[in-house]
Amino acid sequence: MGAPKPKSGVGVYVHVPFCAASCPYCDYPHAVASVAGAHDAFARAVQAEVRRRAPRHDAPLRTIYLGGGTPSQLPARHLVDILDAVRAHFGHAEEGREVTVEANPDDLTGTWLRALREAGVTRLSLGVQLFFEEDLRALGRRHDAAEAARALPLAREAGFGNVSLDLLFGLPGQPAARWQATLEKAIQQAPEHVTLYRLTPAAGTPLGERVARGAARLPGGGVATAQYEQALDALGAAGYHAQEQTHLARPGSEARHTRRHWRHQDVLGLGPGAHSFSGGDDGLATRRANAPDWCAYTEALNDGRAPPHTQEHPPRAALADEYVARRLRTARGLSLKTLAARYDRDLRSERGDALDRLRAEGYLEQANGSGSAVRPTRAGRLRLDALTDALL
Ligand code: SF4
Structure with missing residues (x-):
């Protein structure tokens, strides 16, 4: 099966x-x-x-x-x-x-x-x-x-x-x-x-x-x-x-x-320089990058070989950081529950002070009814890098 x-x-x-x-x-x-x-x-x-x-x-x-x-x-x-x-x-x-x-x-x-x-x-x-x-x-x-x-x-x-x-x-x-x-x-x-x-x-x-x-x-x-x-x-x-x-x-x-x-969903990247991501059903995520040289790419595949590429299994902690940064760019925001379920990262206990401060300062707001998701306000969007750094 x-x-x-x-x-x-x-x-x-x-x-x-x-x-x-x-x-x-x-x-x-x-x-x-x-x-x-x-x-x-x-x-x-x-x-x-x-x-x-x-x-x-x-x-x-x-x-x-x-x-x-x-x-x-x-x-x-x-x-x-x-x-x-x-x-x-x-x-x-x-x-x-x-x-x-x-x-x-x-x-x-x-x-x-x-x-x-x-x-x-x-x-x-x-x-x-x-x-x-x-x-x-x-x-x-x-x-x-x-x-x-x-x-x-x-x-x-x-x-x-x-x-x-x-x-x-x-x-x-x-x-x-x-x-x-x-x-x-x-x-x-x-x-x-x-x-x-x-x-x-x-x-x-x-x-x-x-x-x-x-x-x-x-x-x-x-x-x-x-x-x-x-x-x-x-x-x-x-x-x-x-x-x-x-x-x-x-x-x-x-x-x-x-x-x-932005959702860390699977993407199969084809062609020179294309990146692929697979979240992995077993929790083991895979990233693959084809080399950008289009001649080497074309020659290899038309000769029946795999194109030059690199592949890695990124550590979960790095993926969690990336997920936080990407979700904070979106209108739907970052769901703390999804972050915990996918990457075992409890942002409230790790960065509760920063979350509260950024909300009090008007840079973050609640993104859904239950309060378990946050997103940047308009002011937050204008200093998104600093805001993300404060949470990672
Ligand atoms: S060279 Fe110009 S057209 Fe080609 S990818 Fe870069 S920006 Fe786009």
Whole structure:
């Protein structure tokens, strides 16, 4: 008899590493290779990885998320093949209820979008980032303001009723009025979900180097916090609530795949650089990370070998800390009962003083009727790191 299947099932993440160009602030695993042969070999490799790894996850498939990199760099037929392979190995009866694909505005065509819609993709996540030409150029993005503006309408025309927009704040030299105008343009387009990213150029990237030698200046923490608050105000007034610190959604359109990470639910990560997490029915959690080199990944799988990867069983104490930090980012908050049941951590007895003090100071509040769950207040959200540190 097999182990019981986790009720929360599994979410599948597929990392598509290709990008049309390297953005000057990004060190996320990506490759600039638009050769058709590379795409074809990569898509075959992912399907081989599905065949190797999916059977071990004998759990209902809840969500599929194709992220990157830039999945929209791949022709629709490759993405459809990957989705078909995932579904085939988990069984049609348990088809993912949310199937998200990330796309960049300059890649979108009606044909590509319709092919994905017909293949059962339910949600698009558009890397719009900004709507103004000055900001897009300052950031070195490939798309222009016209492409940013037409991305969501194109998705709607193709039948997508669930669209998320990525927005970036904390740009060097962006006036507050232009960030406000960016938020207003996003709201006018009425996406179901918005993800806010603060620009944090990675060390060693072109923008990171410019910042390091003083040739570019990022806004200080106070300005970035003010921009974040501006976004919470504008989006809040338009009916979006903070599902999580940076994920704002209309009620009923909350991101389902991403919330699996905040809940420590199982995720099978496929593709170069993809991370997997399994809570383990026996209490032994497993983390696995595929190496980010997409060539090594593709070669290994197409040769019948496992891709280079690392695997570990993280200690429960470390998982408990991570769980606390992740739950405190969410609107549902941290359930002290769930923390105790899952990780044997009694936060009330360990950090009761800090819990009481943070509540008295207005940084934490009760998140459910029974009082056994806490979440940050708006003031708490603005100093979340300090608040989390106080509880760990
Ligand atoms: S920011 Fe996105 S599109 Fe730009 S290089 Fe990184 S992964 Fe690619």
